[in-house]
C-alpha cells in the first residue's frame with residue numbers, strides 16, 4: 139500500500155494528518171523515555187549498600203533488617219528478592235509485587251510495551267515492530283517526494299560518521315573549492331521555502347512563520363538522495379531563520395557527537411576535534427543532518443554466578459527497539475559490551491558478536507568472567523549497546539547499569555532473563571560502594587577435615603569436626619609498587635568469640651615464586667566457626683633498609699562467601715580473587 | 728465499572744506529555760454511518776449535519792480522567808488518559824490504506840447505521856477485516872448502531888444487533904451523534920476494556936513467559952501464604 143495511488147490533493151490531506159500524528163508521537167516518545175529513566179532511578183535506589191554483612195537478611199528494597207520469625211518478609215514473585223511488608227504493592231487481592239517490580243509492570247503498561255508485545259506475537263516477522271503505520275507511510279512518502287534537495291557536492295556532511303582520516307581529507311576538499319558550498323546553500327534555502335509554502339499553503343510572508351521550519355526539521359536529510367527540485371523563481375529566501383536554524387543544529391550536533399563518542403576507542407577522540415572544526419565551517423550544508431540520537435529500547439539480560447568455577451556469567455538475550463546507529467541510512471549493527479565497573483581494563487571487557495542490520499538483535503550469548511563472588515559486591519555491571527559502523531567507529535546506543543551489591547547470586551531463581559530499559563550515558567556509575575581498588579589478590583582456599591583426610595571425596599564434614607583451613611596466595615595483580623621490592627602477606631582469621639588467628643608468609647622477592655612460600659594455614663577450626671569467620675589479608679611491602687614495612691592493600695573475605703564454596707566441596711581447592719583496597723594510613727605489621 | 732471520564736480542564740495544553748496513558752482507538756464501518764460525526768460529538772460535544780466524507784484517515788484527540796477500580800473493590804486511583812481516536816474512511820477505494828491502520832489501534836468502535844440494513848450486513852466483513860489486521864485475534868471491540876434519533880427510518884432492530892454482538896461477545900450500544908445519546912458511554916466502555924486488557928497482558932502469569940524468563944518464575948521459592956499488607 140502506498141500513497142502514490144491517491145490524488146495529489148488527497149495525498150496532501152493524508153500527509154497533514156500524518157504530520158500531526160508525528161507530533162503526537164514525539165511527545166509520546168519523550169514521555170516514555172522519562173518513564174524509563176525514572177524506573178532506572180528507582181532500581182538504583184533499591185540497591186543494597188555494601189556496609190552490611192551479606193548473610194544478614196534485609197529487605198531488598200528498603201534494607202531494613204528482617205527477622206527470623208517476626209517480620210521475616212516474603213519473596214517477591216517478580217524478582218525473587220525477600221521483601222518486607224512495607225515495600226509491597228497489591229496488584230490483586232491475592233497478589234503483590236515489590237515496589238521495583240510494580241514500577242516495572244507500570245512502565246510496561248504506560249509505555250504501550252504490552253501492545254507491542256501482543257502484536258509481535260501475531261505478526262512475528264515484521265521487522266519494524268515498533269514503527270506505526272503512520273511513521274512508515276510518512277517515511278516512504280518522503281522518499282518518493284518530489285520536493286527534494288540537491289545533495290551538496292562533495293557532501294562534507296556525510297563524513298560525520300566516517301573515520302577521522304577520511305573526514306579530514308574531505309574537509310580540506312570542501313575548503314579548497316568553495317563552489318559546491320555556495321551552490322548547496324542556495325538549494326537548501328530554496329527547498330526550505332518551497333517546503334514551507336507547501337505546508338502553510340499560504341503564499342504570504344515566510345519570515346512571519348519561522349516556526350514552520352521546526353515542523354519540517356528532519357525531513358530534509360531523508361530526501362537528500364533525491365534529485366533536483368523545481369522551484370518557482372520569485373521566492374524570498376529567509377536568511378535569518380535559516381541561519382538561526384543552522385546554528386542550533388550545529389550545537390545540537392555537538393551535543394550528540396559527544397554523546398556518540400562515548401568511551402569508545404581513544405583513537406576516536408582526536409578525530410572528533412577535527413570533525414567539530416569541520417562542521418562549523420560547513421554550517422549551512424549541515425542543516426537537518428542530525429536528529430539528536432535519543433536512546434531508546436531495551437536490553438535483555440540474565441545474571442548468574444557459578445560457584446563451582448568462580449565465574450560471573452551474563453547472558454545477553456536480545457535488544458529491542460534500538461535507535462538506528464546510523465540515523466541517516468537507518469542502519470544498525472548492534473553489539474553489547476559488558477564491564478564490571480569500576481574495572482574498565484581491556485582485558486576484562488566482555489563483548490558479544492555484532493548482529494547486522496537490525497534494531498531488534500537476538501544475541502543469546504553467555505559472557506563469562508572469572509571473579510570472586512566477594513569482589514562482585516563492589517562492582518556495577520555496565521552493559522552498553524553499540525552500533526558497529528566501521529572497525530574503528532562505534533556509536534553508543536544506550537546502556538544499563540546494575541549495581542551488583544544486592545544481587546542474590548546464591549538464589550538460582552534470580553537467574554532468569556529480564557528486560558532493562560536502555561539509558562543515556564551516565565557520568566559516573568552510582569555504585570555507592572565503589573572503593574579505591576588497588577589491585578586484585580588471587581587465592582586458592584581449601585578446607586580439609588583432619589580426621590577424614592583419607593576419604594577424599596567426603597562431603598560430610600560435621601559442623602563441629604576440627605579441620606584445617608588453608609589459603610594459598612597465587613598472585614597479586616595490578617598493585618602499583620616499584621619493581622624491586624619484596625613483599626609478604628599477613629592473614630588474620632577472625633573467628634566467633636573474639637578468637638583470632640594470625641599467619642604471615644615469609645618475605646618473597648618480586649618475580650615468580652614458589653607457591654608454598656605464600657601459604658597460610660589455619661589449623662583447628664571447625665566448619666561451624668568458619669561459617670561466621672572473616673579472613674583479612676594484608677599485602678605488605680618489605681623495605682629491608684628502612685625502619686617500617688609499608689601496607690599496600692587489604693582484602694577481606696567473610697561470612698557465607700568465605701564458607702559457601704568450602705562447604706559445598708571440602709578437601710578441594712577453590713579459586714578466589716579479591717579486590718585489594720588501597721591503604722590509607724601506614725601501620726606496622 | 729469505572730467512572731465516566733470527566734472532561735479535562737479545557738485548556739489547550741493537549742500537546743504536552745502530562746498524561747499517564749496514550750490509548751489509541753479506531754472507528755470503522757461503512758461510509759456515511761456517522762464515524763466522523765460520532766467522534767466529533769465525543770471530543771467537542773458538537774454535531775455536524777453536513778456530510779463531508781473522510782479522505783483516507785484522520786484522528787481526533789481528547790484527554791480524559793480514568794478512574795480504575797482498585798483490586799479490593801474501592802474506588803482506585805485516577806489516571807490521565809490521552810485518547811487518540813482514529814477516524815477511517817468508509818469508502819471502498821481507501822480500504823487498503825485504512826485497514827493498514829488497524830494494526831496500531833488498541834480498541835475498535837465498529838459502527839453501522841441503524842437506518843441502513845446494508846451497513847449492518849457489512850459488520851461481518853468489517854469483523855473479518857479486524858481479525859486479519861488488528862494487533863491480535865480478538866481485540867477489544869464495541870459494536871455501535873448510530874443515528875438512533877432517526878426512529879422513523881430505522882431498518883435494524885435492536886434485538887437483531889444485540890444478537891450479533893452477543894455472538895461476537897462484544898458490547899452493543901445504540902447511539903446518536905445528533906443528540907449525543909450513549910456516545911460517551913460507548914467510548915468509555917471500550918476504554919475500560921482496553922485498560923483491563925493492558926493489565927491482563929502484563930499480569931499473565933508464567934504461562935507465556937516460557938520465551939525467556941520462564942525459569943525464574945518456575946524456580947521461584949513458594950510465596951508465603953500471608954495476606955497482603957495493604
Ligand SMILES: Nc1nc2c(ncn2[C@@H]2O[C@H](COP(=O)(O)OP(=O)(O)OP(=O)(O)O)[C@@H](O)[C@H]2O)c(=O)[nH]1
Pocket residue numbers: 756757758759760761762763764765775776777778779780781782815816817818873874875876877902903904905906
Ligand atoms: N440524524 C443523525 N444524523 C447523523 C448521525 N450521525 C451522523 N449523521 C449524519 O450522517 C452523515 C454522515 O456522517 P459522517 O460522520 O460524515 O459519516 P462517516 O461514517 O464518517 O463517513 P465516511 O467518512 O465516508 O466513512 C452526516 O450528514 C451526518 O450529519 C446521527 O446520529 N443522527
Ligand SMILES: [Mg+2]
Pocket residue numbers: 762763764779780781814815816817
Ligand atoms: Mg468520515
Ligand SMILES: [Zn+2]
Pocket residue numbers: 197198199200201202221222223224225
Ligand atoms: Zn522494605
Ligand SMILES: [Zn+2]
Pocket residue numbers: 214215216217218219235236237238239240
Ligand atoms: Zn520484586
